[in-house]
Amino acid sequence: MVRMSAEERRESVIRAAVAEFAKRGYYGTSTEAIAKRVGVSQPYLFRLFPGKKAIFAAASLRCVEDVCQVMEESSKGLEGEEAVHAMADAYVRLITEYPEKLQMQMQTYITVAAAEAEGDHEFGEAVRKGWLRLWDIVHLSMGADVNQTATFMAHGMLINTLAAMGFPPEHRVWEGMYPEARVTGRLEKS
Template structure:
């Protein structure tokens, strides 16, 4: 049996945490569930991360970085409308094939709102920094056009909300949304 390095185990915890937090949110997910998914003890989990908040923030960071990488790979070598279309198509594919990324995003936003109501700004600062990196990456890929970036991000949030609420692809609320996402139509709920 091959033993994982601490870095590999840490990565497996982050991936497992993304899945668990996507399903249960910050408050509804236990570190025990994350440890169980990875196959480690809770004490070992806390040797890798100082606490649940650190695990959640690492999972949030990974979620954003994965989305940025998806957009960059989709738009590689493309400019303008071609890049825009390629990134829209890639996001539609992510939603169909990796819905936990979408749900992790939604859980990030909820965790920020809840934490800030309790006076904890750490969640918000970290998540906003990641979101800003996403914005900046898209903005550059879209030719530094502020309107196009805003529209792209607005469509993305609409798509997130529609999928999270379980609207079937044929429902009228999808009319006008990126054709790639509607064509993917296999958004399973």
């Protein structure tokens, strides 16, 4: 039997946390469920992370980082419309192939709002920092045009909402979302 290093175990906890929190949210997920999914005890889980909030933050920030990486890689060497379409395609592929990434994003927004309402701004600051990194990646890929960046990000949030609500790709609510994508079939899997 091959033993995992603490860092490898930490990575497996983050993956498990994304899966668990994506389904049940921060308040509906127990650390026991995460530990069970990873195959460790809760005390061991808390040797890797100081608490549930830290686990949720790591899972949330991992999802933001994954989206940042997808945007960077897909737009590398491209400009303008080519970059827009490459990033849009890559994002749709990401949330289609890994729906838990989308679900985790949605849970993150809810949890940030709840934490902020309770006066806890630390988690929100960390998430906003990651989101600003995403904004900057998209912004620079689009030639630093603030209106295009805002439109692209707004489309992304609409895609998140429609996908999270389960609208199938052939539904009329998708019309107008990158019209050429519907013709070439880029939004067919959902």
